[in-house]
Amino acid sequence: MFRRALAASAAVTALTLALTGCVAKADLAQAIAVDITDDTCAVATPTASAGAVTFALENHGTDANEFEILADDKLRIVGEKENVTPGQAVQFVAQLEPGTYYTACKFQQVGAPIGLAEFTVTGEASAVSADEQALADQAVEQYVDYVRSQVAELVPAVEAFAAAYAAGDDATARSLFASTRVPYERIEPTAEAFGDLDPQIDFREVDAVADGLEWTGFHRIEKDLWPPAAGELNSDGQDALAGWAPSTPEQRQQFADELVADVTQLHDLVTADDFAVSLADISNGAIALLDEVAAGKITGEEDWWSGGDLSDIAANVQGAGVAFGAVRALAESKGDDGEELATEIDTQFTALEQALAAYGSLEAGFTDYAELTAADTKALSDQVNALAEPLSQLTHTVLGVAEPES
Amino acid sequence: MSRRGLLGLLGAGAAGAAVGAASATGITMAATSAMAGTGSGGGAASAYPFFGAHQAGIVTPAQDRLHFAAFDVASTLDRTGLIELLTEWTDAAARLTQGLEVEEGGAVGGSDYAPPADTGEALGLPASGLTITFGFGPGLFTDASGADRFGLAARRPAALESLPRFQGDALQPERSGGDLCIQACADDPQVAVHAIRNLSRIAFGRATLRWSQLGFGRTSSTSTAQATPRNLFGFKDGTANLKAEDGSALDDHVWVQSADGPAWLAGGSFLVARRIRMIIENWDRVQLGEQEQLVGRSKGEGAPLSGGTEFTEPDFEATGATGTPLIDTKAHVRLAHHSSNGGARMLRRGYNFVDGNDELGRLDAGLFFLSYQRSPEQFIAVQRSLAADGLNEYLKHVGSAIFAVPAGVREGEYVGQALFA
Numbered sequence: 001m002f003r004r005a006l007a008a009s010a011a012v013t014a015l016t017l018a019l020t021g022c023v024a025k026a027d028l029a030q031a032i033a034v035d036i037t038d039d040t041c042a043v044a045t046p047t048a049s050a051g052a053v054t055f056a057l058e059n060h061g062t063d064a065n066e067f068e069i070l071a072d073d074k075l076r077i078v079g080e081k082e083n084v085t086p087g088q089a090v091q092f093v094a095q096l097e098p099g100t101y102y103t104a105c106k107f108q109q110v111g112a113p114i115g116l117a118e119f120t121v122t123g124e125a126s127a128v129s130a131d132e133q134a135l136a137d138q139a140v141e142q143y144v145d146y147v148r149s150q151v152a153e154l155v156p157a158v159e160a161f162a163a164a165y166a167a168g169d170d171a172t173a174r175s176l177f178a179s180t181r182v183p184y185e186r187i188e189p190t191a192e193a194f195g196d197l198d199p200q201i202d203f204r205e206v207d208a209v210a211d212g213l214e215w216t217g218f219h220r221i222e223k224d225l226w227p228p229a230a231g232e233l234n235s236d237g238q239d240a241l242a243g244w245a246p247s248t249p250e251q252r253q254q255f256a257d258e259l260v261a262d263v264t265q266l267h268d269l270v271t272a273d274d275f276a277v278s279l280a281d282i283s284n285g286a287i288a289l290l291d292e293v294a295a296g297k298i299t300g301e302e303d304w305w306s307g308g309d310l311s312d313i314a315a316n317v318q319g320a321g322v323a324f325g326a327v328r329a330l331a332e333s334k335g336d337d338g339e340e341l342a343t344e345i346d347t348q349f350t351a352l353e354q355a356l357a358a359y360g361s362l363e364a365g366f367t368d369y370a371e372l373t374a375a376d377t378k379a380l381s382d383q384v385n386a387l388a389e390p391l392s393q394l395t396h397t398v399l400g401v402a403e404p405e406s
Numbered sequence: 407m408s409r410r411g412l413l414g415l416l417g418a419g420a421a422g423a424a425v426g427a428a429s430a431t432g433i434t435m436a437a438t439s440a441m442a443g444t445g446s447g448g449g450a451a452s453a454y455p456f457f458g459a460h461q462a463g464i465v466t467p468a469q470d471r472l473h474f475a476a477f478d479v480a481s482t483l484d485r486t487g488l489i490e491l492l493t494e495w496t497d498a499a500a501r502l503t504q505g506l507e508v509e510e511g512g513a514v515g516g517s518d519y520a521p522p523a524d525t526g527e528a529l530g531l532p533a534s535g536l537t538i539t540f541g542f543g544p545g546l547f548t549d550a551s552g553a554d555r556f557g558l559a560a561r562r563p564a565a566l567e568s569l570p571r572f573q574g575d576a577l578q579p580e581r582s583g584g585d586l587c588i589q590a591c592a593d594d595p596q597v598a599v600h601a602i603r604n605l606s607r608i609a610f611g612r613a614t615l616r617w618s619q620l621g622f623g624r625t626s627s628t629s630t631a632q633a634t635p636r637n638l639f640g641f642k643d644g645t646a647n648l649k650a651e652d653g654s655a656l657d658d659h660v661w662v663q664s665a666d667g668p669a670w671l672a673g674g675s676f677l678v679a680r681r682i683r684m685i686i687e688n689w690d691r692v693q694l695g696e697q698e699q700l701v702g703r704s705k706g707e708g709a710p711l712s713g714g715t716e717f718t719e720p721d722f723e724a725t726g727a728t729g730t731p732l733i734d735t736k737a738h739v740r741l742a743h744h745s746s747n748g749g750a751r752m753l754r755r756g757y758n759f760v761d762g763n764d765e766l767g768r769l770d771a772g773l774f775f776l777s778y779q780r781s782p783e784q785f786i787a788v789q790r791s792l793a794a795d796g797l798n799e800y801l802k803h804v805g806s807a808i809f810a811v812p813a814g815v816r817e818g819e820y821v822g823q824a825l826f827a
Binding site for chain 2: 039206207209211235236237284285287291294295298299374377378380381385391392395396
């Protein structure tokens with residue numbers, strides 16, 4: 001399944017191409033200086049004219065860094081220059097259409113973006129060359145970048161969360177649980193493509209028991225952090241205390257280490273040179289993320305003990321939005337039907353975002369799922385369905401062929 | 407939607423469907439005793455014998471409609487009372503399956519000052535292929551507290567115990583288990599409901615409904631004379647099912663043999679019932695090609711993706727141009743196939759259901775799975791294999807029960823009499 005932020009996807013209709021490579025000397029004169037340190041990312045000029053925009057990067061820090069240009073959802077990467085080493089000065093060119101972007105750096109190429117700053121591109125949109133291969137390549141490139149950026153955020157977040165849990169600092173661990181899961185939930189279908197990793201990271205107790213697997217990962221830790229009282233039931237109606245006991249300190253360390261190891265392995269896999277996604281992976285991932293919401297989360301079964309389902313849902317929806325945004329230009333290149341579909345998906349993404357916003361935000365946190373009424377969950381479910389229907393047409397439109405890719 | 411409302415809808419549709427099916431296939435009504443168990447008929451007016459070597463309703467060509475009921479026996483019931491109940495049920499079932507009232511003149515022939523013995527809604531309706539099949543749950547032998555209330559504990563078939571937990575289980579106690587069961591199948595839903603209603607009424611004070619399930623649209627054919635129907639995923643279901651014509655395969659896979667033990671169950675079978683909710687809203691958003699990959703068959707013809715037509719044996723070794731299997735490693739047809747399960751086969755007899763909708767506005771729909779097998783191990787093997795089934799993403803098992811179905815009834819006996827001998 002996949003990822004992407006809705007609000008952003010609606011706004012960014014411009015085709016953006018990230019280019020790196022040789023730069024003519026004439027361009028260097030207009031290059032925008034970017035002063036990179038370990039904890040800053042200073043872009044000299046926060047505006048540029050549409051077209052090829054050149055950035056002159058210089059890393060004054062102590063370790064490798066990365067420069068990114070994000071869409072206005074602050075999630076989708078429209079251009080990036082990786083592995084800028086200490087002391088290195090390098091030029092980077094991005095093809096930018098008019099709109100709002102954000103610039104940021106990523107120290108050691110992992111973790112959350114540093115020095116996030118708005119960057120405005122003005123002027124006329126360039127004539128879009130609807131060369132499909134270029135659009136397809138761009139979609140895949142954007143999406144791969146996005147997956148990598150999310151996993152890069154995930155690793156340090158999990159490390160902090162796991163450390164608090166292992167140390168018995170339950171209050172801190174509880175406060176980190178929902179936010180730590182966000183980058184994972186945005187790209188969950190990618191992890192699901194790697195066999196055992198998703199079960200190890202994200203299996204719910206009822207599934208692990210039924211599969212006869214050792215139960216590990218986020219939800220194992222969740223139950224320790226929000227332990228059930230006597231008489232409470234699991235989501236499948238079974239006694240929550242049957243076959244379960246609070247983890248010992250040794251077990252806590254073990255589960256913490258395993259979770260860190262698993263997300264680290266995920267990071268290794270998605271940053272490997274041979275990591276690839278297809279167009280169908282991206283568009284199918286968008287609908288798969290919505291199905292995740294519709295199948296389990298909208299019923300509150302995912303985060304049974306913490307009640308953090310709304311945060312997972314918001315992250316899934318963002319992920320779906322990013323995936324849609326990556327292939328959107330391709331869909332729109334398919335004529336009126338494609339444009340209508342994209343417009344409809346935009347409308348429904350916006351409506352779903354607004355519906356979720358009534359309960360909080362990823363930054364500020366969401367209402368405990370248990371506090372939602374039946375009418376609340378039905379309204380959310382209805383809006384998920386309203387979005388999922390047009391979204392399920394996306395792959396057909398993007399691929400533009402009668403036979404699905406297998 | 408209330409049950410009453412649902413019944414009304416089903417009733418209206420069913421009568422037309424049954425008539426239509428009969429005329430379309432040119433099946434004429436044949437109420438001969440020779441059809442017992444192996445008949446190829448099935449029109450709206452046909453009647454199957456109640457008495458025979460095996461209970462009817464197993465290899466009988468699957469009727470279009472189902473009303474299945476599971477009962478708990480009353481805490482006050484004793485062995486004598488249980489035998490009396492089974493005797494009265496037997497007598498009533500023998501009549502009902504022949505299109506008769508629960509007793510002579512039961513509906514309107516009695517006293518003006520007494521409630522009618524028969525509830526009356528089947529007056530004027532033919533037998534409609536009604537079969538009534540009885541089964542005994544584990545609780546009849548030993549109750550939840552371990553008590554042997556009927557002196558039957560020593561006779562419990564060793565394999566008759568609650569099923570193990572499977573992937574996708576979200577079992578609801580109120581939809582699971584039961585000490586006794588009655589499967590009523592007919593081509594007219596009103597006839598099936600009439601049977602369960604009157605048998606439940608007979609049991610008042612001795613056994614009470616624990617759960618019941620209506621089914622429309624059989625999802626398996628149990629005779630080669632029947633076309634393969636479709637489940638609510640829109641796919642043909644039951645192509646590779648065991649069928650009445652399979653002869654010795656039925657002895658191998660369906661009927662408990664004398665050597666299997668216990669002796670009283672010889673000629674009977676084990677019945678597994680599973681209420682499988684389908685998340686059809688999500689399924690309906692799956693691309694056709696992916697749907698077919700998940701099932702392993704084409705949606706139109708029902709042919710295996712390895713090629714051929716519906717009844718071509720799937721070739722699980724066949725690979726495509728890229729070297730990947732034509733039938734995916736997680737395809738339902740592969741994992742459910744007897745070649746993947748040590749040869750385990752079952753006679754499936756499931757029905758589609760739609761019980762209104764849930765609180766999220768999703769149809770409460772799915773497959774009410776029924777399978778008959780010589781040993782529960784056959785079902786367990788297949789269900790464990792299906793843990794990897796790609797379809798699981800769209801399925802949730804919410805009800806589960808197992809019953810020992812005794813052999814057929816001889817005239818003058820009651821169902822399961824050998825158990826009490």
